Amino acid sequence: MKTIGLIGGTSWHSTIVYYKLINEMVGETIGTQGNPELLIYSINIEIMRAQDAEKINNKYLEASLKLQESGAEALVICANTPHMAYKFVQPRIDIPILHIADATGKEAIRLGVGKVGLLGNKPTMTKGFIPELLKDNYGIETIIPQGEALEKSHFYVSRELTQGRFTDEARTFFLDQISQLKARGAEAVVLGCTELPILISPESSDIPLLATTDLHARMAADFILGNS
Template identity: 35%
Template sequence: MKTLGLIGGMSWESSAQYYRILNEEVRRRRGGTHSAQLLLWSFDFHRIEQLQHAGQWDALAVEMAEGARRLQAGGAQLLLICTNTMHRLADAVTDAVPVPLLHIADPTAARIKADGLQRIGLLGTAFTMEQDFYRGRLERTHGLDVLVPDEDDRRTVHRIIYEELITGVVRDASRQAYVEVIQRLVARGAQGIILGCTEIMLLIGQQDSPVPLFDTTTLHALAAIDAALDD
């Protein structure tokens, strides 16, 4: 079993889900008392969130590279950035260490294409929905047609993530707001919806959507176990 290196704490609410999924999946596949072999570098998200909203991406790149180096020093053989937004700095991680990085968008796109879908809605932070680092990978590398919510809906989706989900707050009113955003994306032709923030799984499930949901947290973790157990 390869040792996984998790760059987490962004937020720890979703990192905890990674830890659970990784260990449950190894136990499911190997049985008995087997569990995942992993290392976790967990940031204080308060500092990360402040730098994000200040647009200090160069400073964040330094932080991410240092986290990758710490995991490499600990013996990690495959890296995971346990957040969609911070994949904006995936190149900073791959430039810092020779350890391969499993990009969160790739297993997500693979599942969407395996399901025969082409036009997909994307929910996430404003950074993920509006900037090119994530949408561009889905479109140019994987050939998907990506839809994002309109400006007001993007503001709502982003606010709920940062004001509620990253602190573990799950509200019925916010779930309903997301359901309505999803419905509007479906009305525009979305055949499925990417939950493109690792905390959204805490709020929304398949029962809340008329089209398939693609939970990036779960898909990323399962792909990591595929790689870790590939003998």
């Protein structure tokens, strides 16, 4: 099996989910008598809250180089928002970063989806590092919440979900946003926050919900097993 490095900590809750899913998915093939070798670098989430792009880029480069030097053959960033550092980091290291939007785009294509809604925090929805890759690599259009809902989505993700708080109020808000995105033409909705699938189940929506965490973890498991 190949060794991958996980860059986690943003949040640590999501890192646990990634670790669990990757082990379970690899276990589907190798059984429960063993498990993959994983390297983890856990970053302090405070660096994301400062919203200093240069510091974020340099920190993720530092983490990537340390994991590469430690034997990682590929990297997985265990959250959506830190993928903003991908364009800076990838050209400066010698191993691939498995991009969360590639995992999402491939599933959307499999489902025959050409237009998706995107939910998450404000940088994930507006910075372009997910919508641009979906458009350029898969021809998929992305729409996001409008007006006040954009700020409200950011609040729930950054101040509640990433801190392990899952409230009925937040669940009601995101289910309403899914309905609104569908009304605007979305054929599926990307849950662009690692904790969103914990809050919202697929059964609660009448259009597909693309849980980026699950899809990304599957991409990692496939790489470990040599299936990619």
